[in-house]
Amino acid sequence: MIAATTLRVSIHYLAILPVLIFFGAALVLLVASAMWRRTMPTIVATTVSVATSVAVLVVTYFQWRCIDKSGPSTAVVHAVVLDGFSVVATGIIALSVGLAALVAHDWARRENVRGPEYSILALASTAGAVLMTQANDLIVIFLGLEILSLGLYVLAAIDRRKKDSAEASLKYFILGGFASAIFIYGAALVYGATGSTNLSSISYFLGSNVQLHPGLLYAGGALLLVGFAFKIAAVPFHMWSPDVYEGSPTPVTGLMASIVKVGAFAALLRVIISGLGTELDTWRPILWVLIVLTTVVGAALALPQRNAKRLLAYSSINHAGFILVGVWAGTARGSAATLFYLATYAPTVVATFAIVTVMGGVGDERHSIESYRGLARRQPWLGASLAVLLLSQLGVPLTSGFYAKYSVLAAAVDANGVALALVALLSAAIAASFYLRWTVVLYAEPDDAVDASRVVVPRATAIVIGIGVLVTLLFGIWPGPLVTLAQHATLYFTP
Amino acid sequence: MHSSWWLSVLIVLPLLGAVVAMLVRKIPGASYAVGVGVGTVEVVVSLVVTSLYSSHVASAQGFDFYSRHVVSAPLGLAYDVALDGLSLLMVVLTALVLLLSLLGGRDKRREPAFVAWLLILTGLTMGSFVSHDVLEFFIYFELTLVPCYFIISGWGGKERSRAALKFFLYTFTASAFFLVGILYMGFAHQHQNPGSALTFAYSAMSGTTMSHSTAVWLFVSFAIAFAAKAPIWPLHTWSPLTYAEAPTAGSIELSALLAKLGTYGLLRFAVGLLPLAQVSVRPVMLTLSVIGILYGSILACVATDLKRLVAYSSLAQMSFITLGVMSGSTAGVTGAVLLMFNHGIITIGFFLIIGFLERRRASIQIADFAGLQRPVPVLSAIFTVTMMASIGLPGLSGFVSEFLILLGTFTTHAWWAAVASLGVLASSVYLLWLYQRVFHGRAEGTNAQIPDASPAERWVLVPVVVLIVVLGVFPKPVLDRITPSAHDLVTQVATAGAAK
Numbered sequence A: 001m002i003a004a005t006t007l008r009v010s011i012h013y014l015a016i017l018p019v020l021i022f023f024g025a026a027l028v029l030l031v032a033s034a035m036w037r038r039t040m041p042t043i044v045a046t047t048v049s050v051a052t053s054v055a056v057l058v059v060t061y062f063q064w065r066c067i068d069k070s071g072p073s074t075a076v077v078h079a080v081v082l083d084g085f086s087v088v089a090t091g092i093i094a095l096s097v098g099l100a101a102l103v104a105h106d107w108a109r110r111e112n113v114r115g116p117e118y119s120i121l122a123l124a125s126t127a128g129a130v131l132m133t134q135a136n137d138l139i140v141i142f143l144g145l146e147i148l149s150l151g152l153y154v155l156a157a158i159d160r161r162k163k164d165s166a167e168a169s170l171k172y173f174i175l176g177g178f179a180s181a182i183f184i185y186g187a188a189l190v191y192g193a194t195g196s197t198n199l200s201s202i203s204y205f206l207g208s209n210v211q212l213h214p215g216l217l218y219a220g221g222a223l224l225l226v227g228f229a230f231k232i233a234a235v236p237f238h239m240w241s242p243d244v245y246e247g248s249p250t251p252v253t254g255l256m257a258s259i260v261k262v263g264a265f266a267a268l269l270r271v272i273i274s275g276l277g278t279e280l281d282t283w284r285p286i287l288w289v290l291i292v293l294t295t296v297v298g299a300a301l302a303l304p305q306r307n308a309k310r311l312l313a314y315s316s317i318n319h320a321g322f323i324l325v326g327v328w329a330g331t332a333r334g335s336a337a338t339l340f341y342l343a344t345y346a347p348t349v350v351a352t353f354a355i356v357t358v359m360g361g362v363g364d365e366r367h368s369i370e371s372y373r374g375l376a377r378r379q380p381w382l383g384a385s386l387a388v389l390l391l392s393q394l395g396v397p398l399t400s401g402f403y404a405k406y407s408v409l410a411a412a413v414d415a416n417g418v419a420l421a422l423v424a425l426l427s428a429a430i431a432a433s434f435y436l437r438w439t440v441v442l443y444a445e446p447d448d449a450v451d452a453s454r455v456v457v458p459r460a461t462a463i464v465i466g467i468g469v470l471v472t473l474l475f476g477i478w479p480g481p482l483v484t485l486a487q488h489a490t491l492y493f494t495p
Numbered sequence B: 001m002h003s004s005w006w007l008s009v010l011i012v013l014p015l016l017g018a019v020v021a022m023l024v025r026k027i028p029g030a031s032y033a034v035g036v037g038v039g040t041v042e043v044v045v046s047l048v049v050t051s052l053y054s055s056h057v058a059s060a061q062g063f064d065f066y067s068r069h070v071v072s073a074p075l076g077l078a079y080d081v082a083l084d085g086l087s088l089l090m091v092v093l094t095a096l097v098l099l100l101s102l103l104g105g106r107d108k109r110r111e112p113a114f115v116a117w118l119l120i121l122t123g124l125t126m127g128s129f130v131s132h133d134v135l136e137f138f139i140y141f142e143l144t145l146v147p148c149y150f151i152i153s154g155w156g157g158k159e160r161s162r163a164a165l166k167f168f169l170y171t172f173t174a175s176a177f178f179l180v181g182i183l184y185m186g187f188a189h190q191h192q193n194p195g196s197a198l199t200f201a202y203s204a205m206s207g208t209t210m211s212h213s214t215a216v217w218l219f220v221s222f223a224i225a226f227a228a229k230a231p232i233w234p235l236h237t238w239s240p241l242t243y244a245e246a247p248t249a250g251s252i253e254l255s256a257l258l259a260k261l262g263t264y265g266l267l268r269f270a271v272g273l274l275p276l277a278q279v280s281v282r283p284v285m286l287t288l289s290v291i292g293i294l295y296g297s298i299l300a301c302v303a304t305d306l307k308r309l310v311a312y313s314s315l316a317q318m319s320f321i322t323l324g325v326m327s328g329s330t331a332g333v334t335g336a337v338l339l340m341f342n343h344g345i346i347t348i349g350f351f352l353i354i355g356f357l358e359r360r361r362a363s364i365q366i367a368d369f370a371g372l373q374r375p376v377p378v379l380s381a382i383f384t385v386t387m388m389a390s391i392g393l394p395g396l397s398g399f400v401s402e403f404l405i406l407l408g409t410f411t412t413h414a415w416w417a418a419v420a421s422l423g424v425l426a427s428s429v430y431l432l433w434l435y436q437r438v439f440h441g442r443a444e445g446t447n448a449q450i451p452d453a454s455p456a457e458r459w460v461l462v463p464v465v466v467l468i469v470v471l472g473v474f475p476k477p478v479l480d481r482i483t484p485s486a487h488d489l490v491t492q493v494a495t496a497g498a499a500k
Helices: A002-007 A013-035 A042-070 A084-111 A117-134 A138-156 A163-194 A199-208 A215-231 A240-247 A250-275 A277-302 A308-329 A332-360 A380-394 A400-414 A418-443 A459-477 A480-491 B005-023 B030-052 B085-104 B111-130 B134-143 B145-155 B160-192 B202-206 B212-229 B239-245 B248-273 B275-302 B306-325 B330-361 B377-391 B397-412 B414-439 B455-473 B476-499
Strands: A073-075 A080-082 B064-072 B077-083
Touching (some): A013 A073, A013 A080, A013 A117, A042 A080, A042 A084, A080 A084, A080 A117, A084 A250, A084 A480, A163 A215, A163 A240, A199 A250, A199 A277, A215 A250, A215 A277, A240 A250, A240 A308, A250 A277, A250 A308, A250 A332, A277 A308, A308 A332, A308 A418, A332 A380, A332 A400, A332 A459, A380 A400, A380 A418, A380 A459, A400 A418, A400 A459, A400 A480, A418 B145, B005 B030, B005 B077, B005 B085, B005 B111, B030 B111, B077 B085, B077 B111, B077 B134, B085 B111, B085 B248, B085 B455, B111 B134, B111 B145, B111 B248, B134 B145, B134 B248, B145 B248, B160 B202, B160 B212, B160 B239, B160 B248, B202 B248, B212 B275, B239 B248, B239 B306, B248 B306, B248 B330, B275 B306, B275 B414, B275 B476, B306 B330, B306 B414, B330 B377, B330 B455, B377 B397, B377 B414, B377 B455, B397 B414, B397 B455
Antiparallel strands (some): A073 A080, B064 B077
């Protein structure tokens, strides 16, 4: 009987096409690089990466049309879903990877890091991130998580000549391994409590049965949460992130900051809302504490930082807290807000790290905030771009960052979370001081002590920065379409 | 009902001007010319709007020039402008401040950027005063921080970075409470009208029913934001440093104009939208105002530099305005709105003269000056007029507004009015003492050498003096425009209070 059902499984290829494309591209590059007589030129690998991203973006368009016509569905024995949420999240990831590939290309040429390794690993990781946005099963989420992380562990140390990178990579690997173990243990406990790892089945089971002894479920859910909290660097599971952000090559940090966040948050949202949604009131207090810690500690610890990458690491912790606010709300508005936040944050952060990459100079080491002194006076466009990106992260109106924060806070207030919204906003006020300090340094009078030479902005990186700033301003002035898209996407959310 | 295009022009023109000013930055003086041109047009348009405005033809609850366009329904975001007697004078003030601060506070260091920031600031402030939607107001209100921050940190004094940061963080933190408050109100409105879209329109918000305690909490959250901006004691601590460190044009913008965003917001949104809270919070707010008046006056007495003295006297004056705003009487509210305008004009006068003195002596320490009356007779004469208006000498503009405020407060809350009138006395003490120290006595050394106001500087000060005198002698046309709106507001608050 079981064999018979298994045989009748039809695979909806459109649903898993993005994963297949990303992973396939990684494999093709891998094989091709083995066949290549000498080291494969970086330009080939980068072209393949960018083309893959574009292809996936095209696929997401067809996926969206398919959902528009016939509604959301599950595929591959309900293990993955094809719904609006996953499609938009996939689109965000594809865009980020494409942009990050361009930055990495210029970086690799500057640092003389040859070969297609970056592209192969990044594409494979991306396949994992995309899988996480679609996964409807704890095991599949785990698979996605591992595929995502394994690539990034190696990417963190892609520049083999740097000791810091090796240290960052090892740290990331060991702590990441812990987190994965905790996650899979949580999945096992949830399976024990509900009899399934499939999110729909878990939800159905919890909806139709009363848990007399919910301890197992709570323990399992809490462990899952810890696993996710590690990946999104929520306080108190954030310790790895500043070191890894600082030690990794800057373009890798940009990639990490964007795709890991999108993948992990999409999966977290699905687990919390669609898997354990009936128990939302149990998770909310835990999330509440997590958010308060993440937003406030993230912002406060960023204050004394003098290194741009560490500062951005803490800033991303603060952002993770904000995105969690949307998850906490647990409503359709909250999910839409989370998606909107991710959609605006990813391009912003990739573009920010693109500028940091450029500013790092040969050796990727010039990262003190002081080295930005007077940048906007020497190179007005570059300086103004960074100022816009920072102000967007700060949440100033007329940048996309404002509406991102606004929409998650609105969702929280709608879900009776006035106090939470207030705490998060006050943490944004703390965060404001370090973003502003950096912005002021950009416009300050150049100092003689600082090497005041102009930095060269390679063309591909310039395009990335331009796109990031454009997206930030465009959706800051005219957020309507993206908000509506996020809202529609969440309507097509598979319960 | 008049076309809303007038208001849109007032908002968009300075923003476009900023772009043009940056485009022509290579041509020396061109961006300054653009700024002055835009300023002139703004003044003219705002005067046209003033003369067109009529509280009688207005249909939308006493608002004229009304129009609303939804920008994003899920966010509740809309472009919504309207004007009534409470915001009318503020629009004129915004335009005047731009023109006068450009003419009198010209700063030639990196001029194109400076002019562009000033123009952006003007467009945003204009937007705050004419926006008829709470969220839209918040966006403008919050955005004004950015140009202010860059003006102070780019062109300010020695401690400009610290001053700018303190200013930004103070206001940003305080406005967090406001944002959460309006979100709460918006959702309360949506939940009461199932099926309706999320909206923050002023008219919709004012129809939200809520419990008394909710209203009080919301009032507190609104008041924190506006008290930090105004500033009202005890949230004033950013202001002396910031006013002292800002460049002349920046000080003018901050104290003559942006401070009014605080009191205007308090009047329009805290009082206008939350009438239920009035009875409970009024004694507290009035007490804070009285403390502010006395505290500001005392600090002004001991201030050692000119800008700080004006900053502290502004604290006292702003507290007078909140006294009127919270008085719950038509006379008090009318007086408060008029004082917002008058204080703006008087402050422009003070800061322009201080700026001129700073140009000549490179100092704003009171101790550095003495006996200026002989070398600079014109400046000291204009200073006298401004000072007398600030003290509240009958026949000058300050008197009318302070009198109305005290009168209005006296009818509803006599004791507070009685203590507050000490503030009038105190202002004569610190201002006359200041005058004595700076302008009387014998001018020696460099003080004896400094030249009097140049023709250009005199011309800038002319509108200030004219407005001070005209509004002191013949305030009727202005009062006729404010009173109906003030009356509506007070009646609405009183009705809601009685219904409770």
